[in-house]
Amino acid sequence: MNTWLMKSEPDVFSIDDLKRAKTTGWEGVRNYQARNFMRDEMKPGDLVLFYHSNAEPSGVAGVAKVAGPPIPDPTQFDKKSEYYDASSKPVAPTWLMVTVSFVEAFDAVVPLATLKAEKALAGMALLQKGQRLSVQPVSRAHFAKVLSLAKANTKV
Numbered sequence: 001m002n003t004w005l006m007k008s009e010p011d012v013f014s015i016d017d018l019k020r021a022k023t024t025g026w027e028g029v030r031n032y033q034a035r036n037f038m039r040d041e042m043k044p045g046d047l048v049l050f051y052h053s054n055a056e057p058s059g060v061a062g063v064a065k066v067a068g069p070p071i072p073d074p075t076q077f078d079k080k081s082e083y084y085d086a087s088s089k090p091v092a093p094t095w096l097m098v099t100v101s102f103v104e105a106f107d108a109v110v111p112l113a114t115l116k117a118e119k120a121l122a123g124m125a126l127l128q129k130g131q132r133l134s135v136q137p138v139s140r141a142h143f144a145k146v147l148s149l150a151k152a153n154t155k156v
Helices: 015-021 032-041 112-117 140-150
Strands: 003-008 023-025 047-052 059-066 099-111 135-138
Touching: 003 059, 003 140, 015 023, 015 047, 015 059, 015 099, 032 135, 047 099, 047 140, 059 112, 059 140, 099 112, 099 140, 112 140, 135 140
Parallel strands: 003 047
Antiparallel strands: 003 135, 023 099, 047 059, 059 099
8 A cells, every 4th residue: 555645725625525525536636747646656545645735734634545546537628627638638638536535634734834843754755845746655654653643543
């Protein structure tokens, strides 16, 4: 099992939204490296740290799970979508997404400042200067440490 971090702005889609929806497609990713992680490396059953970005505070808000294999992101074909891509064709879609399901919402967000202050998280991709990927791998050790900081019920 691999472990991941996926970012979402909570005013767009939050951990509470995922809790209500139970399952959703992780649509709208338009970065090739993030797409490749979903396409090539994410597998059903992988755990995901659900990160609230551009929030007060930004931080890890809960846990999700990859619920299905990669599929074409339908927003790339929707001319009304901000994620529409005229160059992508249904026979050879450029953009893929995975389905994620709710696992746990933390009692409180683990703020980015707390993550940065934790020596055991040194080297975590999220904390590297210039790291902006919305989908990124997380080592099992880092994942477990974040769960510990959150006093989560989920275990790796």
